[in-house]
Amino acid sequence: MSTSPRDWSSHPPYVYPDYKSTVLRGPTRPLIPLKHTLSERTGPVYGHDSLGALDNDLTRNGRRNGEPLGERIVVTGRVTDEAGRPVRNTLVEVWQANAAGRYVHKVDQHDAPLDPNFLGGGRCVTDDEGRYRFYSIKPGAYPWGNHHNAWRPNHIHFSLLGPSIATRLVTQMYFPGDPLLDLDPIFQGTPEAARSRLISKFSIDVTEPSFALGYVFDIVLRGASATPMEV
Amino acid sequence: MAFRQTPSQTVGPYFAYGLTPQQYGYDFASIATPVVADETVSGQRIRIVGRVFDGAGAPVNDAMIEIWQADGQGRYAAPGGASNAAFRGFGRCGTGTDPQNRYFFDTVKPGAVGDGQAPHVAVTVFMRGLLTHAYTRIYFSDEAEANAGDPVLASVPAERRDTLIAKREEGDSGIVYRFDIHMQGERETVFFDV
Numbered sequence: 001m002s003t004s005p006r007d008w009s010s011h012p013p014y015v016y017p018d019y020k021s022t023v024l025r026g027p028t029r030p031l032i033p034l035k036h037t038l039s040e041r042t043g044p045v046y047g048h049d050s051l052g053a054l055d056n057d058l059t060r061n062g063r064r065n066g067e068p069l070g071e072r073i074v075v076t077g078r079v080t081d082e083a084g085r086p087v088r089n090t091l092v093e094v095w096q097a098n099a100a101g102r103y104v105h106k107v108d109q110h111d112a113p114l115d116p117n118f119l120g121g122g123r124c125v126t127d128d129e130g131r132y133r134f135y136s137i138k139p140g141a142y143p144w145g146n147h148h149n150a151w152r153p154n155h156i157h158f159s160l161l162g163p164s165i166a167t168r169l170v171t172q173m174y175f176p177g178d179p180l181l182d183l184d185p186i187f188q189g190t191p192e193a194a195r196s197r198l199i200s201k202f203s204i205d206v207t208e209p210s211f212a213l214g215y216v217f218d219i220v221l222r223g224a225s226a227t228p229m230e231v
Numbered sequence: 232m233a234f235r236q237t238p239s240q241t242v243g244p245y246f247a248y249g250l251t252p253q254q255y256g257y258d259f260a261s262i263a264t265p266v267v268a269d270e271t272v273s274g275q276r277i278r279i280v281g282r283v284f285d286g287a288g289a290p291v292n293d294a295m296i297e298i299w300q301a302d303g304q305g306r307y308a309a310p311g312g313a314s315n316a317a318f319r320g321f322g323r324c325g326t327g328t329d330p331q332n333r334y335f336f337d338t339v340k341p342g343a344v345g346d347g348q349a350p351h352v353a354v355t356v357f358m359r360g361l362l363t364h365a366y367t368r369i370y371f372s373d374e375a376e377a378n379a380g381d382p383v384l385a386s387v388p389a390e391r392r393d394t395l396i397a398k399r400e401e402g403d404s405g406i407v408y409r410f411d412i413h414m415q416g417e418r419e420t421v422f423f424d425v
Contacts, residue, residue: 005424006236006363006424006425007235007236010235010236010237010238011236011238011239011362011363012238012239012240012362012363013362013363014361014362014363014365016362018268019241019360019362020360021360022360022361023286023360024285024286024287024289024414024415025285025286025291025358025359025360025361025414025415026360026361026362026414026415027365027414027415027419027420027422028286028415028419029342029419029421029422031422031423031424032386032387032422032423032424033423034366034423034424034425035283036425037344037346037348037383038307038344038346039301039307039344039351039353039368040350040353040425042299042307042309043299043308043309043321044263044299044319044320044321045308046262050262051292052260052268061259080234081234082234082235082236084234084235091262091264093249093250094247094249094275095245095246095249095250097245101376102249103245103248104257105244105245105246105247106245106250106255107244107245108244108245119248119257119259120248120249120257120397121248121249121252121257121259122249123262131388152234157240157242157243157245157249159249159250164425165299165353165355166425168297168355168364168399169237169239170239170240170241170242170357170364171237171238171239171240172240172241172243183360184363186240186241187240189362190238190240190362191238194235194236194238195238197235197237197238198237198238211368215315218239219237219239220234220235220236221235221236222236222422
């Protein structure tokens with residue numbers, strides 16, 4: 001089965017000058033069309049057996065001597081294709097800053113505290129309805145060097161495999177009502193009509209009483225083509 | 232309700248502890264590493280190595296490369312596909328741990344899949360400053376005859392095909408294929424609309 005094409009009205013362009021790093025890193029020549037072969041119709045599978053016991057709980061998988069600081073959140077959503085069919089048994093990887101806006105990554109030099117009890121990395125696998133779910137701490141905003149007084153909005157990085165390498169997606173989930181979204185060239189680099197798909201929704205139904213605020217972030221991957229192409 | 236594709240966003244500079252934690256020394260297991268095939272996998276053992284260059288010719292130190300390939304007999308480790316259980320065919324490597332910012336994969340040379348394509352490796356490129364990932368392919372310099380008949384290579388303008396061919400070198404440590412990726416410039420690597 002072939003996969004539907006990348007919808008370039010949904011994805012950011014390779015070169016978006018307001019996001020300065022794109023200027024020297026985005027390919028400039030037209031992409032060469034590639035009719036999908038077996039190589040593009042297949043991809044790696046990582047099921048539940050590839051997960052560690054605490055992989056879906058970022059409030060616990062980095063603990064050393066206590067609980068991480070910050071606002072506990074639970075994030076869930078459905079992964080579907082463009083026909084709304086669930087993408088089952090697919091790996092969802094996440095990584096994020098801590099509540100203070102600091103990444104564990106060694107090159108992050110932002111002068112905000114590390115949390116000894118928070119790593120910020122996790123993963124889960126979708127169920128039969130395409131649902132994923134993980135616990136974490138709401139990430140803080142942090143400054144970056146793109147322009148004067150530049151701050152990234154609160155966000156969680158997501159990486160999804162989907163059924164083939166053609167469905168691969170790396171994206172970021174944002175939080176509703178964040179005033180930094182209007183000022184962020186990474187978010188703004190996304191075609192306007194598609195931006196709202198990157199913003200999670202607060203849900204009181206997902207919120208766990210006395211424990212964690214709930215956010216819903218549904219993800220749509222490229223789907224199976226209605227008219228499979230011949231190879 | 233419409234189901235439109237979720238937009239891509241850059242992987243950013245801080246992916247390592249989430250996506251390539253073991254390689255970068257974080258206390259978190261990796262699901263995929265630069266070692267695609269260990270000693271138990273049959274086939275011709277090779278190392279693929281290279282650097283990623285930006286439009287100013289500077290090596291990129293925060294890229295992540297993923298590869299997906301068939302095993303030595305041309306079988307993919309996908310559902311209904313290969314039977315080579317020891318071989319998953321998927322690797323990940325960041326360019327931030329080597330002093331020269333090289334990525335590498337220790338693997339076996341893929342066999343031809345049997346549909347007329349030359350042996351190749353599918354490559355996906357991620358980095359800060361790349362809002363949407365880029366797809367390319369690695370072909371092998373010692374497969375000239377197969378490459379000449381490959382339909383994907385044939386679709387690439389002749390003067391740019393060379394950007395997709397990894398150069399074979401034989402050293403003390405075995406067979407190495409060198410494959411640099413140029414994001415821009417005169418030698419810009421061919422990227423595909425997969």
